[in-house]
Ligand SMILES: Nc1ncnc2c1ncn2[C@@H]1O[C@H](COP(=O)(O)OP(=O)(O)OP(=O)(O)O)[C@@H](O)[C@H]1O
């Protein structure tokens with residue numbers, strides 16, 4: 335296994351939105367995040383890729399502190415992650431998260447799913463929250479489903495609702511953890527299109543995905559993880575056509591030859 | 593054949609049973625929910641308290657708890673729950689005892705309900721910035737209650753029958769009346785049948801109605 339020193343991002347970028355410095359995390363004896371340094375600029379779209387168990391989900395989850403870290407620092411928009419309480423809740427509202435398994439609130443309608451955070455966290459007026467929710471649902475193409483319950487929607491529709499729910503908070507950055515892995519093939523594109531549109535509109539995004547089409551067309555940078563480390567990062571073209579590390583070559587040969 | 597009933601206030605006794613049941617049900621629903629919240633909460637001290645409470649209380653016979661309320665709380669410590677009238681005070685102590693006891697079972701029914709809610713939903717709720725209490729109150733508990741209607745119905749039916757233990761400290765509910773009638777009358781079988789019928793009149797509709805409610809509110813997944 336070769337370890338490749340990662341080329342530092344342009345030092346001149348003052349517009350750093352997400353900054354991780356020497357982040358370490360263990361699950362018991364397992365060192366799942368090892369000295370992670372990662373900086374994401376405002377408006378940047380970063381795809382995180384790597385073998386199963388390499389720590390991609392854990393990385394995502396530490397960024398809004400669904401997982402705590404053992405050492406190192408994580409800062410969002412210049413502010414270090416708060417530890418608990420109100421401050422942390424406010425920060426989480428600024429960081430949108432989309433999960434592999436959608437995780438819509440099953441007892442609430444689609445519309446209520448998208449309104450809940452606006453009303454309860456942002457303390458928005460109900461009427462305005464509903465307007466915004468409906469507009470977002472239209473934008474992700476599920477406006478007609480607003481009054482249904484999540485179980486009545488297809489996976490692709492549910493995931494688009496989940497994206498709308500996250501967007502409703504007006505997040506500074508969106509995290510996607512394998513948003514299309516639980517979807518039937520014919521539904522993958524409808525979700526990727528929504529994400530692509532978001533990327534074009536300038537949303538800062540961290541996306542764990544193995545969808546190379548998306549990485550090539552939407553990502554500014556690909557980060558390759560293996561065994562809890564960032565092994566390599568470069569532009570999508572560079573990464574997919576000419577990976578430097580053996581781990582990446584090995585990994586790509588496995589996912590490409592399927 | 594039913595003439596002897598004129599001497600007894602059967603309806604009054606069952607009305608006391610109903611009151612014991614309803615007041616204890618409300619009390620244990622509230623306290624049981626709080627216990628469940630403690631048991632799934634992030635504070636270790638509260639989790640420990642909730643766990644200890646449930647494991648201790650549900651292993652003590654109800655009779656012991658009710659007797660403790662009368663003998664320990666009232667006679668020894670002088671806590672009569674705001675009434676000097678013996679009957680009223682014993683009624684209130686019974687409600688307290690029944691609530692203390694039943695909430696352990698309510699807690700477990702709700703905790704089982706909480707376990708039917710996928711963890712991912714609680715994470716998604718945290719991820720949009722809801723606080724622990726909001727996650728619990730807005731996302732987890734509403735679904736937990738719906739899933740717990742069945743188990744809670746069983747708890748309620750058990751509670752209805754458990755109110756008979758209040759007879760041990762002289763609360764004039766159905767079982768005490770039965771004891772009185774059995775002592776004074778000859779129609780033992782008939783008396784038993786009447787009391788049994790009375791309880792069925794309370795519990796059967798409870799089961800049917802809540803069974804229907806449970807289906808109605810079930811969360812589709
Ligand atoms: N809560 C947890 N407790 C203990 N170990 C965990 C926990 N969550 C993850 N792990 C372990 O940490 C490692 C990294 O997990 P992670 O989910 O971050 O990997 P991943 O890169 O997202 O993998 P995948 O592609 O399968 O989603 C795995 O070995 C996993 O088993």
Ligand SMILES: [Mg+2]
Pocket residue numbers: 390391392511512
């Ligand atoms: Mg993962």
